[in-house]
Amino acid sequence: xxxxxxxxxxxxxxxxxxxxxxxxxxxxxxxxxxxxxxxxxxxxxxxxxxxxxxxxxxxxxxxxxxxxxxxxxxxxxxxxxxxxxxxxxxxxxxxxxxxxxxxxxxxxxxxxxxxxxxxxxxxxxxxxxxxxxxxxxxxxxxxxxxxxxxxxxxxxxxxxxxxxxxxxxxxxxxxxxxxxxxxxxxxxxxxxxxxxxxxxxxxxxxxxxxxxxxxxxxxxxxxxxxxxxxxxxxxxxxxxxxxxxxxxxxxxxxxxxxxxxxxxxxxxxxxxxxxxxxxxxxxxxxxxxxxxxxxxxxx
Amino acid sequence: xxxxxxxxxxxxxxxxxxxxxxxxxxxxxxxxxxxxxxxxxxxxxxxxxxxxxxxxxxxxxxxxxxxxxxxxxxxxxxxxxxxxxxxxxxxxxxxxxxxxxxxxxxxxxxxxxxxxxxxxxxxxxxxxxxxxxxxxxxxxxxxxxxxxxxxxxxxxxxxxxxxxxxxxxxxxxxxxxxxxxxxxxxxxxxxxxxxxxxxxxxxxxxxxxxxxxxxxxxxxxxxxxxxxxxxxxxxxxxxxxxxxxxxxxxxxxxxxxxxxxxxxxxxxxxxxxxxxxxxxxxxxxxxxxxxxxxxxxxxxxxxxxxxxxxxxxxxxxxxxxxxxx
Numbered sequence: 001x002x003x004x005x006x007x008x009x010x011x012x013x014x015x016x017x018x019x020x021x022x023x024x025x026x027x028x029x030x031x032x033x034x035x036x037x038x039x040x041x042x043x044x045x046x047x048x049x050x051x052x053x054x055x056x057x058x059x060x061x062x063x064x065x066x067x068x069x070x071x072x073x074x075x076x077x078x079x080x081x082x083x084x085x086x087x088x089x090x091x092x093x094x095x096x097x098x099x100x101x102x103x104x105x106x107x108x109x110x111x112x113x114x115x116x117x118x119x120x121x122x123x124x125x126x127x128x129x130x131x132x133x134x135x136x137x138x139x140x141x142x143x144x145x146x147x148x149x150x151x152x153x154x155x156x157x158x159x160x161x162x163x164x165x166x167x168x169x170x171x172x173x174x175x176x177x178x179x180x181x182x183x184x185x186x187x188x189x190x191x192x193x194x195x196x197x198x199x200x201x202x203x204x205x206x207x208x209x210x211x212x213x214x215x216x217x218x219x220x221x222x223x224x225x226x227x228x229x230x231x232x233x234x235x236x237x238x239x240x241x242x243x244x245x246x247x248x249x250x251x252x253x254x255x256x257x258x259x260x261x262x263x264x265x266x267x268x269x270x271x272x273x274x275x276x277x278x279x280x281x282x283x284x285x286x287x288x289x290x291x292x293x294x295x296x297x298x299x
Numbered sequence: 300x301x302x303x304x305x306x307x308x309x310x311x312x313x314x315x316x317x318x319x320x321x322x323x324x325x326x327x328x329x330x331x332x333x334x335x336x337x338x339x340x341x342x343x344x345x346x347x348x349x350x351x352x353x354x355x356x357x358x359x360x361x362x363x364x365x366x367x368x369x370x371x372x373x374x375x376x377x378x379x380x381x382x383x384x385x386x387x388x389x390x391x392x393x394x395x396x397x398x399x400x401x402x403x404x405x406x407x408x409x410x411x412x413x414x415x416x417x418x419x420x421x422x423x424x425x426x427x428x429x430x431x432x433x434x435x436x437x438x439x440x441x442x443x444x445x446x447x448x449x450x451x452x453x454x455x456x457x458x459x460x461x462x463x464x465x466x467x468x469x470x471x472x473x474x475x476x477x478x479x480x481x482x483x484x485x486x487x488x489x490x491x492x493x494x495x496x497x498x499x500x501x502x503x504x505x506x507x508x509x510x511x512x513x514x515x516x517x518x519x520x521x522x523x524x525x526x527x528x529x530x531x532x533x534x535x536x537x538x539x540x541x542x543x544x545x546x547x548x549x550x551x552x553x554x555x556x557x558x559x560x561x562x563x564x565x566x567x568x569x570x571x572x573x574x575x576x577x578x579x580x581x582x583x584x585x586x587x588x589x590x591x592x593x594x595x596x597x598x599x600x601x602x603x604x605x606x607x608x609x610x611x612x613x614x615x616x617x618x619x620x621x622x623x624x
Contacts, residue, residue, distance in 0.1 A: 003395055125386040126414040129394075133420070250388070257389035 003128035008250060010127050010148045011264060014204045015216050015242035017155040020162055021200045022221035023231075023238045024193060027173050029086060034217035036075070036094035037068040037201045038210040042101035044068070050108060061202055068198030071097060073191070122147060124208040124260045147207035154203040158196055162235065169193070170231050208261055215265035216242055223272045226279060241271055348469055351397035353408050354381055355594045356448045357427060359604045360458050361401055363483040365465055368472040372397075377593050377602065378562060381407050397422070399468055401461060404428040405436070407445035425464050427457040437516045446591070449518035451491040451608065455484055490605055497612050498522045501620045508615065509546065509558040511568045514591035518611075543572065550576050550583060557586030557618035562593060586618025 018034075025031045041064040048063025071093050078089035127147045133140040143149070162169065171179045172189045179186050204213040220242035221234070228234035248271070249264030256263070348369045352358040358373035365371065374390050375381055381403070394400065402408055402415050404426025418424045428436075428447055435453055437444040448454050462480045466473040498506065506524045508515055519526035527546060549555070558573065560566040569585065576583045589611045595601030601610045 003391065007391075123386055123410070123414075125388065125391040126411070128391075129414050129418045131417075253388035257387050259385050260388050260391075263388075 004250075006128045006145050006148060007124060007260065008246065010145060010151055010207055011124060011212075011246045011250070011260075012243055013148070013151045013155045014208050014213070015220070015246045015264075016239045017151065017158045017200050018204060018213060018216035019220040019224075019238035019242035020158055020235055021197050022217035023224065023234050024169065024173060025197065025217060026221045026225055027231075027234075028193075030090070031218045031221070032087065032090055033072060033075075033197060034201050035214045036071055036090045037198060038205065038214055040067055040071045040094040040097035040101075041202065041205070043097040043104070046101045046104045046108075050104070057206070061206065064202040064205075065195075065198050067097065068202055069191070069194055072194035072198065076190070076194075121209045122206050124212070127207065150203055151207045154200055158200055161192070161196060165189075165192075166232075174231070212261035212265050215268055216245070219265075219268040219272055220245060223268075223275050226272075226275055241275075242268070245271055348465070348472075349396060349398045351393050351400050353384075353402040353411070354592075356454075356604055356607075357401050357403060357461075359594070360427075360454070361461055361465075364458060364462050364476055364480045366475060366479045368469065368475055369465070375593065377596050379593055381409075381592050384408070384411070386411070394418075399464070400424040401427050401464075403445055403447070405443040405445035405447070423464070423468060425460070427460055430460045431456055437520060439513065439516075444513070444516045446514045447517055448604070449515055449608075449611075450521040451487055451494060452521065453517060454604070455487045455491075458484065458487070486605060490608060494522055494608065494612050497616050498524065500616060504553065505556070505619050507549070507553060507555050507619075509550065509555065509572075510589060510591070511561055511566070512591070514561065515589075524615075543575065546572060547575050547579070551579055551581045554581075555583065557584050559586045559589045559614070559618070561589050561591040562595070584618070587614035589614060 022031065022034070025033055044063035044065075044067025045060050047067070048059050051063075052059050071090075075086070075089040075093040078084050078092060079086045082089065084092070127145045130146050132143040132146045132149060134143055135141060168184065168189055171182070171184060172186055172193075176186055179189075201213055201217070204216075221238045223241045224234045224237035228237050245268035246264055249267035250260060252258070252267055253260040253263035347367075348365065350361055350365065350369050350371045352361055352371060352373050354375050355373045355377055358371045361369065362371045372393055374386075374393065375384050400415065400418070400422065402412070402424070404412065405428050406412055408415070412426075415424050415426070428445070431447065431453060435450075435456075436447075447457060458480065462476055465476050469476075508519060508524050508526045510526075510528055513526070513528035515524075515526045515528075518524060527549060550558070558569055560569050573583055573585065590601055590607045594603065594607045595610070600606035
């Protein structure tokens with residue numbers, strides 16, 4: 001019972017944090033950045049390991065966040081100075097980083113189990129077992145899962161940034177040229193956003209594994225994009241759809257005895273599909289109603 | 300009406316129409332979310348020790364020692380590759396309800412081993428390989444080889460560790476555990492003898508076992524068989540072209556008659572090897588399917604450990620000694 005609650009709480013925090021960050025990514029047409037980071041972190045892990053000779057989690061996480069930021073920066077540079085499409089430049093950078101990571105492993109760390117599956121990606125079903133204990137191992141107070149606390153910190157950071165800097169982020173996202181003429185430091189806000197993305201994805205990878213994070217970054221935000229009329233509405237809806245996917249997904253995993261993260265990802269897809277179908281239906285009905293009523297209103 | 304419809308955002312309408320107004324949906328949602336919690340309570344406490352193991356082999360060993368005093372569940376069903384196993388929601392429930400957990404250790408379970416080590420702070424969780432003599436363990440570069448169950452004597456030692464832990468957790472049933480263990484260890488000794496006799500019927504220079512991955516290292520060490528594999532110790536790693544060529548040379552030079560496929564590893568690696576060797580004009584056949592990382596279906600003779608080893612040895616002898624078939 002308590003384990004189910006911890007899993008749901010962790011998944012919900014991941015879901016809401018990812019959906020908020022994902023909304024901005026979608027509006028900036030960079031929604032595959034999360035997927036890109038999930039691959040390029042390999043290079044970050046390897047470099048961090050080679051630099052410190054340690055496989056501890058803080059080292060791996062800082063390496064991963066830094067390389068995530070570098071991925072965002074380099075693909076942006078390629079897009080701007082190299083005149084390449086933004087999706088193509090993301091694709092170039094993360095495959096390159098991943099490949100360099102693979103080569104470095106075979107050169108320097110061949111006989112050590114070092115890959116993102118092994119040292120970074122978590123499994124959400126096992127979240128309740130890895131707890132933080134205050135004080136002595138046997139007698140200390142159990143504070144709950146480590147993944148939960150970490151994602152809570154990241155969630156708080158994302159939420160605070162979005163609430164406090166809402167106006168800035170909105171201007172920079174929708175009217176970059178206006179922002180420049182208003183004297184807003186667009187470059188700073190761009191990297192501020194990228195830092196949030198990198199931090200959120202890496203912390204979420206550690207808590208729940210890669211597929212779920214990529215799915216939660218893209219799907220709930222896209223669902224909200226179909227319906228929302230303003231940025232504020234989109235953020236609220238994305239968070240709502242993400243949470244809905246978590247709840248349905250967990251029930252699905254329970255019912256089918258399947259992988260929790262895969263079930264949540266599938267539920268997010270089902271919710272999106274339901275909204276698309278509903279919207280089609282609604283639009284068609286609106287059209288027919290207008291067709292019937294317009295001769296009357298002309299009178 | 301139309302203007303009103305147009306003014307309110309579609310989304311809000313959708314929410315109000317389908318979520319808030321429809322009480323039934325809300326109730327169903329609550330039911331789905333709360334039901335898991337309630338169900339996790341509904342287990343009755345009984346005298347049987349509830350034991351969860353990772354592989355079917357460990358479950359079989361534990362069941363044979365524990366007898367009717369224990370209820371054993373394996374997380375990985377037959378045919379599942381332990382290196383690539385993914386946990387499900389049900390597995391979480393099984394682990395939570397277990398009184399005792401046994402896993403293989405030596406990194407057979409991959410990242411799950413870290414989880415087990417953390418769980419051991421609160422729950423009795425034991426690696427059955429924990430007290431094996433280090434000099435009996437094989438190593439693959441720096442990694443230990445986890446496939447200990449193919450050396451029957453080594454498996455018996457793992458059984459002794461299970462016996463020790465079971466008796467420690469249920470001292471009143473100690474007599475019963477020891478009785479069961481004596482009987483089962485005798486069966487393991489007989490099996491060990493039988494395997495030795497059977498392997499002796501294969502000519503020395505023909506005792507080469509070639510499979511897709513290196514699961515049979517302990518088997519080779521215990522029963523003097525030369526074991527070669529296409530993949531490394533983990534089924535996740537890919538093999539290189541160089542490995543393929545070396546294997547081909549060994550097969551052609553030694554006149555090896557058969558290679559083997561495994562129940563839990565895709566046969567396509569072995570099939571491509573066969574094509575390569577046949578292209579060089581050497582006759583090679585698939586000797587049969589060996590059980591490596593998982594046992595057969597429950598209810599079949601290969602569904603338990605003794606039958607699984609017998610099946611493997613029979614398959615080997617038939618294919619390599621060139622008698623039957």
